[in-house]
Amino acid sequence: MSRILCVFLLAVLCGCGGGSNTAPRNLDDACSIVRERPSYLRAFKQTERRWGVPVNVQMATIYQESKFKSDARTPFQYALGVIPMGRRSSAYGYSQALDATWKEYKQEAGRRGARRNDIKDATDFMGWYMTKTRERNGVPLTDARNQYLAYHDGHTGFARGSYNKKPWLVRIAGEIDARSQLYRNQLISCGRL
Numbered sequence: 001m002s003r004i005l006c007v008f009l010l011a012v013l014c015g016c017g018g019g020s021n022t023a024p025r026n027l028d029d030a031c032s033i034v035r036e037r038p039s040y041l042r043a044f045k046q047t048e049r050r051w052g053v054p055v056n057v058q059m060a061t062i063y064q065e066s067k068f069k070s071d072a073r074t075p076f077q078y079a080l081g082v083i084p085m086g087r088r089s090s091a092y093g094y095s096q097a098l099d100a101t102w103k104e105y106k107q108e109a110g111r112r113g114a115r116r117n118d119i120k121d122a123t124d125f126m127g128w129y130m131t132k133t134r135e136r137n138g139v140p141l142t143d144a145r146n147q148y149l150a151y152h153d154g155h156t157g158f159a160r161g162s163y164n165k166k167p168w169l170v171r172i173a174g175e176i177d178a179r180s181q182l183y184r185n186q187l188i189s190c191g192r193l
Contacts, residue, residue: 054141
């Protein structure tokens with residue numbers, strides 16, 4: 001009987017002990033997000049110190065990419081509406097980094113053990129990528145709109161202006177810019193910036 005109880009308790013502890021893959025409750029309030037998840041703010045600030053990407057730009061990008069869900073993935077594609085054909089891309093985690101780009105980041109940044117579902121690693125990845133965007137494309141780290149366009153279409157696609165053929169993406173980039181400003185103002189008002 002005691003073995004069964006031990007197995008049960010172990011199962012409960014394992015289920016509760018890991019990181020949560022649920023999003024914070026109020027995604028429209030930056031202060032609420034960082035109050036509910038103080039580890040997020042520590043990760044954002046660490047990335048800001050290392051790479052120079054403002055907290056609000058990181059938060060707005062993560063909002064768009066994963067809605068702050070650690071295990072976010074692209075949806076499955078279906079043939080004939082019922083036959084699963086795999087996911088649209090290899091994007092995964094808070095930052096929705098693709099497999100190949102994540103591998104490049106881990107090698108270049110010396111982060112061999114980095115995981116896409118870890119907020120510290122995901123924000124560091126974003127800092128690394130956005131710094132490359134500044135170096136390659138001249139986009140300031142404070143420019144959430146153009147940083148997102150380069151994040152979504154890649155450095156080469158951004159340089160070619162591929163986003164100009166995607167009105168939906170240009171609209172979303174504008175929304176990200178507005179959210180970044182909203183988050184910035186909120187974080188100032190609650191003394192977190």
